[in-house]
Amino acid sequence: MVMSKSVPKLRFKGFSGEWERKKLIDTADKKIKWSFIGGPFGSNLKASDYIPKGIRVIQLQNIGDSIFHNKYEIYTSEKKADELLSNNIYPNEIILSKMGDPVARACLIPNTSSRYVMCSDGIRLVVDEKKFNKFFIYTYINSKIFRTLAEHIASGSTRKRIGLGDLKKLPLFIPKKKQEQQKIANCLSSLDNLIEAQNKKVETLKKHKKGMMQQLFPKEGEKEPELRFKEFSGEWEVPSMKNTNLEIIDGDRGNNYPKSNDFTNDGFCLFLSAKNITKNGFKLEEKQFITKEKDNLLRKGKLQDLDIIITTRGSVGHIAYNKNIQYKNIRINSGMVILRNNSNHINQKYIYKLFSSNIIQKQIDNIAFGSAQPQLTVKDINNLEIPLPKPPEQQKIANCLSSLDNLIEAQNKKIKTLTKHKKGLMQQLFVSNEGSA
DSSP states (O other): OOOOOSOOSSOOTTOOSOOEEEEGGGGBOTTSTTSEEEOOOGGGSOGGGEESSSEEEEOGGGBOSSSBOTTOOEEEOHHHHHHTGGGEEOTTOEEEESBOSSTTOEEEOOSSSSOEEEOTTEEEEOBOTTTSOHHHHHHHHTSHHHHHHHHHHOBOSSSOBOOHHHHHHOEEEEOSSHHHHHHHHHHHHHHHHHHHHHHHHHHHHHHHHHHHHHHHSOOTTOSSOSSOOTTOOSOOBOOBGGGTTEEEEEOOOGGGSOOGGGEESSOSEEEEOGGGEETTEEOOSSOEEEOHHHHHHOOSOBOOTTOEEEEOBSSTTOEEEOSSOSOSOEEEOTTEEEEEEOOSSSOHHHHHHHHTSHHHHHHHHHHOBOSSSOBOOHHHHHTOBOOBOOHHHHHHHHHHHHHHHHHHHHHHHHHHHHHHHHHHHHHHHSOOOTTOO
């Protein structure tokens, strides 16, 4: 069999020749102690070592795929960090994850502290920057080419795991000239900057929308909003849910509830569970279906177009709006209810925006019961206070917030397009590792 040359499909002008095959360990700076090392054993860094402030511990949750997730924060003492000096990691260094999802993902350590301590499933990589471009190596690690190799040798069925020894030996092809590495790194980092700029636009729009929602709906105990369209005046009605024409419909329970043999991976009726409803609406990557025979036996919980779904168990108060969903037949499980509008005087889109706002979500938080798994009953939901202006004002508010949603959706589409373009570009700018593991 003739082996293909180790050259990329797409190349910058002025560069030629084959790339060098290296192992990941070869990119580490040998002059720096512990330049390629894993985190401490679990017994060396326990929950009892955590304190409110001190040296930050980089957790598995912080290690994203090309992004550092900053919201998970735990700390340990200076003394403990000194004891674990070999497991310290520093700003702008690369940290990889031994655990999925996905396995061997990498991000850069933020420049907000002088040092950190790694968790047991983190791996520090200090690149020899005299020989290699750090961002080239970092981007290659997060490429599909490298990721496929890592997943292939990782162990575990439910959640993949890769050992430090296996990770060290993973191959990658690198241009002999550092200038070519730099060119590729610059090209991909410019795309990252574009994606980051788009993400910031999305966050700005989301903050603006949140602020608008706080002003367009009345505060608790009030009957007029802070911000109002000039053509409207007067107090709003604030009836309880049971005194509106909004109907609450729950799903089948008990003997009618689907059994394991009623489910199929690709059936007649989509059967929604709590994991399919998030704070941001539907999430249908993981889904289950019930057979047509079982669907015909069920009496309750069938969705209609424009119905609103509210989760009532676990993460209570998550909202989704059944509009433009690709599935014709949908039922809910017992951990949620349907909110159906039977009135010509209530705008359904307004109700959806209202239930996503703080004014309703705070009420839900206050009445949900149970510490281990919070719950809402139909009676609880019926007692919610629903601020209702006249229909024309409902429509105006719904249109205003929908226009912001459309802007956010358009920005998210740009991000997806840029991300897809970057992945395709990486496939062509890097040399494939096929057959080299």
